[in-house]
Amino acid sequence: MNGSLRVLRAEGHRLLRSRLGLWGALCLALVSALRVMASRAAEVADHAASVQRALSDGRDTPELAVSNAYAPLVDGWLTGLTVGVLLLLLMAARSLAGDREKGILRLATTRSATRAALVWGRALLGIPVCLGVMAATGLGAWLAASTFFEFGPLIEHGYELMSAEELKAELGKALVATLPPLLGVWTFGLLISSMARSAAGAVTFALAGFLGFDLFKEVLGESQYWAFAAYSPSFVDRSCMAEMAGIARGLSDAGYSESLYRMNLMLPAPQAVLLTLLAAWILSRRAL
Amino acid sequence: MSALRIASLAKSYRSTRAVSDVSLNVDEGQIYGLLGPNGSGKTTTLSCALGLQRPDSGTIELLGQPARAIHRTQGRVGVVFDEPTLIPGLRVHQNLSYAECLLGHRGGRGIDEALELVGLAKQRRQRAGQLSLGQKRRLAIARALLGRPELLVLDEPLSGLDTAGVREVLQLVSRLRDDGLTLMLSSHRLHELERVVTHVGILMDGRIVREAPLPELLATDRRAVVLYTDTPDAARSLLGPLVLEESTDNAGPTGLTRLRIDLRDEQPADLNHRLVGSGCRVSELRLERHSLQTVFEELLDARLDGAADATGGSRS
Secondary structure, three states, X not given: OHHHHHHHHHHHHHHHHOHHHHHHHHHHHHHHHHHHHHHHHHHHHHHHHHHHHHHHHOOOOOOXXXXXXXXXXXXXXXXXXXXXXXXXXXXHHHHHHHHHHHOHHHHHHHOOOOHHHHHHHHHHHHHHHHHHHHHHHHHHHHHHHHHHOEOOOEEEOOEEEEOHHHHHHHHHHHHXXXXXXXXXXXXXXXXXXXXXXXXXXXXXXHHHHHHHHHHHHHHHHHHHHHOHHHHOOOOOOOOHHHHHHHHHOOOOXXXXXXXXXXXXXXXXXXXXXXXXXXXXXHHHOOOO | OEEEEEEEEEEEEOOEXXXXXXXEEEEOOOEEEEEOOOOOOHHHHHHHHOOOOOOOEEEEEEOOEEHHHHHHHOOOEEEEOOOOOOOOOOEHHXXXXXXXXXXXXXXXXXXXXXXXXXXOHHHOOOEHHHOOHHXXXXXXXXXXXXXXXXXXXXXXXXXXXXXXXXXXXXXXXXXXXXXXXXXXXXXXXXXXXXXOOOEEEEEEOOEEEEEEEHHHHHXXXXXXXXXXXXXXXXXXXXXXHHEEEEEOOOOOOOOOEEEEEEOXXXXXXXXXXXXXXXXXXXXXXXXXXXOHHHHHHHHHHHHHHHHHHHHOOOOO
16 A cells, blocks of 8 residues: 555655646636636627617616526536546556656666556546546636625526525535546556556557447447446536536436436445556556 | 575567577675677567566566566666656656656655665756656656665666767766665677676577676686887797787787786786897787676677688688
8 A cells, every 4th residue: 555655655756746737627617617608608699689689679688697607607517527537537548658658657666666556546537637637627617606696596587496505415425426427437547557658559549439439328228327427527428517517507307316326436446446457457467 | 695686587479589498596785787789689678577568488586586577576676768758847856756656755865865875856847848858867867766776777878878878877887886785787889888797687589698707707718918119029939828819909008919828827017028129029918817898709700610611601
């Protein structure tokens, strides 16, 4: 375990001091913020159209209302997370294969880390990295949402559908459900990385595997929910955050069932452990 | 005590045999040069010795630990690979702190001291990717020196370096030797390594063909001199069967004949006196000394002769 913690520390040190980590976080925050701004731009465009209609009909022009911030916040956050998932996959897939190419794995094994520790240390790094991705995307979305929208209860036709506290609680639940599949994605990237001959190959195969599942998961029907990837934000999104976007809009059929939510919480973690064990086993059998 | 002991190591890549029956021993305090031409199996031997590859057979002990458990040596082995294996995006000192994190701060030599030792203290804030090859090599050495290494393994430390870079690395190796470190170097640059190694193992075609302390390896059975003259007939008539070889080579003064002469018990000055007295004009006379290069060439010739004999042919 000591070796894994040393690898975790070294890799964390490397990520914090490299420009990649900082630029990655900034880009993700920007993507989220841009998505929120796009929501506001759409609202302004709608308002302009209704002003134009009112003027041509000779009616009073409507005021530009400030909408509830939760829906654009979740939309922005989700967009950032979708890009973030790809970035996680890219980083994890590059990790072992790239370091093997550069000889950095050789350095680590001769400096008191076992091969299993090399994998476990990187897998553990996934926790702060996934949390960082969630934080960066959330921060970007929140900054933009609080600038252009107003946080408050969800009101439709003068009727309060959900209080701000209820929305916050739902958002919290969705965020808790987002972390485990992100860890699954991270460890999937590590597994591919441990098998690949080159960093480029690892990234290609990891992206192909993840996006392939995303495209064809509907074929699997309900069985797709036995795989961690079904709960991850993606292009064909069935994640808890995607459901949260519906909840924030007041859609009555949005949200996971209790059983699905429990599966979302329970399944990805053991799958991540299994993927890490497999990656460690594969790396232990390879020449460095 | 043995710092590295390899016994009967064999390793093949599919049908290609990389090394077979390699045995060698590096004792504490030695500077062991593992020499051989490109493709002779040096890197494979070192990879197996460092637990980076699984050998087909044989036993390897590194500071008393099996090679595959090199992590148990807890940083007492420092390694410099043939490629500098740095993280180009990190600064010089950050590359070292990365390695220090992997070691887990066990005391001993720190980042500043290691950088000072290799002469990179001024470049500490420079990105590793911006360093010259020589500087990268020195940074890799600094990284290997962090903590308390007892054995330093350097794989092709001189490859790709210019004359100044080679000089810097060799000076550093000499300094480390003076500090009491055990070093193992692999290289095909014989002339340069001869200046620093104490023991030599020569690998050819995946086998150790000669292993000995350097003075023993360079000792010759016969005392001989090499002289250059424009009157070889006079020398030949005076010395007769003592002339071992006669040639006109391009290495010596132009237009002169090179004679290799068995000195027996005579002093070179006395021989020179006799030659001059008999009318022989001697342009240059020096005691023949074996170098790693000549030892290596002899072994290479012997191998080629063996190969020619085995195929029933002859070598020109």
